[in-house]
Amino acid sequence: MGGFLPPAERRSSALVALYVATSLLLLAAGERLPQVTLRGVGAAIFAPLDRIIMAADRVFASWRENRELHQRVTALELENTHLRVLADENRQLREQLALPGYQIPTLQPAEVLALTGEPHPASAVLSAGAAQGVHEGDAVVTSDGLVGRIGEVYPSLSRVVLLTDPNAAVGCEVESTGVLGVLRFSASPHPRLVLTMVPFADTVKVGQRLLTSGLSRRYPRGLPVGRVVRLGTAERGLTQEIEIAPAARLTRLRYVFVIPGPGGRLPGGEP
Amino acid sequence: MRALGAFLLGTIVVLLLRSTALTPFAARGIVVDVLAFATVFWALRYGAVWGSTFGFVVGLAADLDATHWMGRHALILSLLGYAIGRLARTLVRESGRAQLVLIGLAVAIHQAWIFPFELGGFDHIGSGWLYLLRRVVVAAAATAPIGALVLIVARRLSGRSVFGHALVPPG
Numbered sequence: 093m094g095g096f097l098p099p100a101e102r103r104s105s106a107l108v109a110l111y112v113a114t115s116l117l118l119l120a121a122g123e124r125l126p127q128v129t130l131r132g133v134g135a136a137i138f139a140p141l142d143r144i145i146m147a148a149d150r151v152f153a154s155w156r157e158n159r160e161l162h163q164r165v166t167a168l169e170l171e172n173t174h175l176r177v178l179a180d181e182n183r184q185l186r187e188q189l190a191l192p193g194y195q196i197p198t199l200q201p202a203e204v205l206a207l208t209g210e211p212h213p214a215s216a217v218l219s220a221g222a223a224q225g226v227h228e229g230d231a232v233v234t235s236d237g238l239v240g241r242i243g244e245v246y247p248s249l250s251r252v253v254l255l256t257d258p259n260a261a262v263g264c265e266v267e268s269t270g271v272l273g274v275l276r277f278s279a280s281p282h283p284r285l286v287l288t289m290v291p292f293a294d295t296v297k298v299g300q301r302l303l304t305s306g307l308s309r310r311y312p313r314g315l316p317v318g319r320v321v322r323l324g325t326a327e328r329g330l331t332q333e334i335e336i337a338p339a340a341r342l343t344r345l346r347y348v349f350v351i352p353g354p355g356g357r358l359p360g361g362e363p
Numbered sequence: 364m365r366a367l368g369a370f371l372l373g374t375i376v377v378l379l380l381r382s383t384a385l386t387p388f389a390a391r392g393i394v395v396d397v398l399a400f401a402t403v404f405w406a407l408r409y410g411a412v413w414g415s416t417f418g419f420v421v422g423l424a425a426d427l428d429a430t431h432w433m434g435r436h437a438l439i440l441s442l443l444g445y446a447i448g449r450l451a452r453t454l455v456r457e458s459g460r461a462q463l464v465l466i467g468l469a470v471a472i473h474q475a476w477i478f479p480f481e482l483g484g485f486d487h488i489g490s491g492w493l494y495l496l497r498r499v500v501v502a503a504a505a506t507a508p509i510g511a512l513v514l515i516v517a518r519r520l521s522g523r524s525v526f527g528h529a530l531v532p533p534g
Contacts, residue, residue: 104411
């Protein structure tokens with residue numbers, strides 16, 4: 093068949109056939125490939141370039157953020173004073189009831205170098221890696237709430253699997269009522285976070301806050317995840333399917349904090 | 364050597380744009396498909412061999428950047444690069460309308476192909492077809508005019524044709 097074509101066209105046809113075959117092979121091989129290593133190499137190559145590109149954007153944003161942060165720091169200092177009084181009171185009461193004490197988690201700050209995935213980001217590359225004490229499975233948060241968990245760790249970088257990854261699942265509970273469910277990302281019929289496996293017997297209201305339950309042992313308990321925005325029924329009609337607006341702005345991540353140790357050094361977290 | 368340098372630079376710029384500047388737009392549902400646009404540009408300018416090679420390399424890099432389904436971008440972009448490279452010899456490549464249509468088509472095909480993988484497989488298209496349609500239309504409508512505009516600006520700035528005449532083979 094190639095004989096009907098001029099040599100240059102035969103060459104281009106052969107080349108594209110090679111590319112197609114390679115791509116199909118990669119698709120077929122799937123997870124059996126050492127993708128973590130390959131992605132690590134890619135992330136290491138692009139990290140310095142990402143830093144340069146993001147620097148200009150961050151200089152502009154930091155001026156505005158600085159003003160907002162000053163206001164917020166003042167408000168938080170006032171709140172903190174009040175909370176210290178309550179914390180002392182709480183500690184004394186817990187001691188009297190022989191309940192275990194709270195532990196304050198250590199937070200490892202990191203810069204987000206790149207968000208990947210279209211139209212919704214599914215993962216992010218962080219500026220902290222094994223050298224900074226980041227481990228696979230660590231929870232990642234912003235000041236607003238949960239972002240995801242560390243999926244891959246490289247020497248000085250790491251990759252977060254965001255809540256919007258199709259394979260991510262987070263054990264959650266509704267604040268104040270304790271209704272349990274599993275948060276997943278659903279791309280169909282439109283991209284959204286959905287709290288699944290909630291029985292009809294449990295009452296959930298729009299506007300309620302969702303926290304990590306700690307039951308999956310992957311995330312510490314009590315991290316804000318989002319807020320209920322819509323109630324619905326699962327496809328098979330056996331459970332509720334509740335749409336959740338994420339607490340953290342997953343599409344505009346700049347700085348995040350890694351909480352070392354899956355499962356929690358937060359209050360009530362599973363060991 | 365110069366062509367290879369341009370190739371590497373183009374690949375890096377495209378991937379950086381995709382993972383930084385264009386992310387906020389994508390998050391709002393407006394996918395400016397810079398991968399498809401760059402592949403069309405390369406195929407129109409350098410022909411089928413370089414078009415498919417560029418599509419494959421840039422697609423593979425995008426696949427490496429994602430967490431699942433390695434090979435999906437590389438497959439469709441190499442095919443698009445090849446097809447557009449072959450078409451380039453029969454088109455007036457400097458025509459704004461031809462560029463608009465080609466970019467729009469390439470974006471639509473690219474988005475329509477990669478979307479089912481994000482759903483978790485082709486079985487789930489039934490429930491998400493409306494979103495697929497909206498995404499394809501929005502991506503094509505956003506990328507094609509921007510891409511055509513970029514090419515017009517490039518032509519104006521350089522003061523000469525970007526792709527050359529149809530009778531002159533690309534590359």
